[in-house]
Amino acid sequence: MHTNESEGADILAKAYAPGHITGFFQIHNHENPHRKGSTGCGIVLNGGVATEVMVGKSVEKTEVFLNGKKVEGRTTRTVAEMMTDVPVRIRGSAEIPTGCGFGASGAGALGTAYALNSALSLNQTAKSLTEYAHVAEVVNCSGLGDIAAQSSGGLVIRLQPGGPEFGLVDRIPAPEARVFCIVLGEISTGSVLEDEAAAARINSAGKTAMSELLKKPTLENFMQQAKAFASKTGLMSSRAKDVIEAASASGGLASQAMLGDTVFAIAPYSQEFLLYEALQEFGQVLEYSISTCVPKLMNG
Amino acid sequence: MHTNESEGADILAKAYAPGHITGFFQIHNHENPHRKGSTGCGIVLNGGVATEVMVGKSVEKTEVFLNGKKVEGRTTRTVAEMMTDVPVRIRGSAEIPTGCGFGASGAGALGTAYALNSALSLNQTAKSLTEYAHVAEVVNCSGLGDIAAQSSGGLVIRLQPGGPEFGLVDRIPAPEARVFCIVLGEISTGSVLEDEAAAARINSAGKTAMSELLKKPTLENFMQQAKAFASKTGLMSSRAKDVIEAASASGGLASQAMLGDTVFAIAPYSQEFLLYEALQEFGQVLEYSISTCVPKLMNG
Structure with a gap:
């Protein structure tokens, strides 16, 4: 409902998209980026990225800032380049860590698409904006399935890969639950996806996990399948294994x-505090919850 | 995450689903209730219905209560009958008026489906639960498109009619906006839908509204198309017309x-208070916002 009609003035728009943690997945390569992606299951978080875009006379080139610092922001930049020829100043503000499996690049890409659509009055619907963000993710190898989940909300099962045109999602009826996180370090999504032996293990374990999940689509079973997947694929780091074991010992489920x-x-619910205490031994505990909400434009 | 393993004890589960206001629509009759429904556009609200189900030894027959009073609750009852043979005590608590166009029957049906799935460990996904609720709505003529919107969240465009199996939705990128409501009285959804002349006017005006909306999918254009639809179909009551004119005079958009x-x-945003003041002349103003969230299980 915000318009800026002063001729030549800069136009601002802001949007929010949630973070997302994938528990298990399968890689689906395809030469068409609209069809390329992943299947699997993950949790949409109540923490995400707020993205502000500015277009107008004072903006001379496209620049991306994250939490006040200038960044390359390839995925976000790709979204802007796909949607417009005009230069855009993009400022992201993240409630989630970046580069650590929280889907921050996807949240930034979605927020950029929603905000640019508003700032430039491009008249696109949510599906079209989601498609831009998905393509930007897969061509930059910054993610494969986050966009599909983040644009759906909840505890999302990605049944068919790709953007909204080809992808297919369902949800596990999401309960209210806290999601505690311990960040141990960064992993480059691209480097893992390009390793053929790793990809083969991922696809084999991901297929089993999906099949087992669909027999009993509950949060608990999702967590169990995620743990089995991380273990079987060899992706679980030794420090992560220690944390996951400590979480289990305190009555929690972790992956x-x-x-x-x-x-x-x-x-x-009754054991959340015990779990929190157990995790605290390993570092700062980030606390989120499962969000059933999708991206949105923001005021101001 | 709540389980009740004491043998024979009653099992409780609770779920929440949002309300929904349709602005314009087209009726799509079909002998298959999974395909029957409406296309159109409407707003999912941040007010809805919380539904608690109880099953176990102390529940001898299926009964439905709304805000503490025993009701027929046909749509909700149909959901329970489709999902289980065991008797269920269903208690709904509504933050929205019933019988006045807020999608309360749909919210109750969705909440019942989610809660029963949890209480009886039926291992259904969100799509399957939504399909039950949609079929219960259309066979009881309590609604045609609310479920499709309520299970999606946001400012929902219903592009193809039906439950999740056949239906297709998109969203207008939803801004944050207050939605003010004045309830003037009840209208029976069923009686309007059974009037053939009214249905013909609805489908003609609904087709035009959808076509115009898709040219410019924004909240403002949605409100304008909704107003044109209500006026052309003859569904706008004379009292509603007065309120809508007063809202327009105060800088708002109403239908x-x-x-x-x-x-x-x-x-x-800057004129929300003026609009609120103008509406207050006509009665109690109910205040909601556009919700981008979908149904969920609740704790406790």
Whole structure:
């Protein structure tokens, strides 16, 4: 509902998209980026990225800033280049760590698409904006399935890969639950996806995990399948393994974010505090919850 | 994450689903209730219905309560009958008026499906639960398109009619905006849908509104198309017309909820208070916002 009609003035728009942690997945390569992607299952978080775009006379070239610092921001930049020829100043503000398996690049890409659509009155619907973000993710190898989940909300099962045109998602009826995270380090999504032997192990374990999940689509079973997947694929780091074992010993369920050196954990309501205490031994515990909400434009 | 393993004890589960106001629509009749429904556009609200189900030894027959009073609750009852043979005590608690175009029957049906799935460990996904709720709505003529919107969240465009199996939705990138409502009275959804002349006017005006909306999918254009639709179809009551004119005079955009004798209105952020003041002249102003969230299980 915000318009800026002063001729030549800069136009601002802001949008928010949630973060997302994948528990297990399968890689689906395809030469068409609209069809390329992943299947699997993950949690959309109530923490995400707010993205502000500015277009107008004072903006002379496209630049991307994240939390106040200038960054390359390839995925976000690709979205802007796909949507417009005019230069855009893009400022992201993240409530989630970047490069650690929280889907920050996807959240930034979605927020950029929503905000640019508003700033430039491009008259696109959510599906079209999501398609831009998905293509930008896969061509930059910054993610494969986050966009599909982030544009859906909840505990999302990605049944068919790709953007909204070809992709297909469902949801596990999402309960209210805290999601605790310990960030141990960064993993480059691109480097793992380009390793053929790793990809073969991922696809084999991912297929089993999906098949087992669909027999009993619950949060608990999702966490169990995610843990089995991380273990079987060899993606679980030794430090992550220690944290995951400590979480289990305190009555929680934990696994490693795919792809990031981050442990995420949940517990039955009565045991959430015990889990939190156990995780604290390993570092700062980030606390989120499962979000059932999709991206949106923001005021101001 | 809540389980009740004491043998024979009653099992409780609770779920929440949002309300929804349709601005314009087209009726799509079909003998298959999975394909029957409406296309159109509407707003998912941040007010909805919380539904608690109880199963176990102390529940001898299926009963439905709404806000503490025993009701027939046909749509909700149909959901329970489709999902289980065991008797269920269902208690709904509504933050939205019933019978006035807020999609309360749909919210109750969705909440019942989610809660029963949890209480009886039925291992259904969100799509399957949504399909139950959609079929229950259309066979009881309590609604045609609310479920498709309520299970998606946001400012939802219903492009193809039906439950998740056949239906197709998109979203207008939803801004944050207050939605003010004045309830003038009840309209029976069923009686309007069974009037052939009214249905013909609805489908003609609904087709035009959808075509115009897709040219410029924004909240403002949605409100304008909704107003044109309500006026052309003859569904706009004379009292609603007065309220809608007053809203326009105060800088807002307003129309009538389909199907209900309820006016809903929005305004640019800076004019929301003026709109609220103007609406207050006509009765109690209910205040919601556009919700981008989908149904969920609740704790406790």
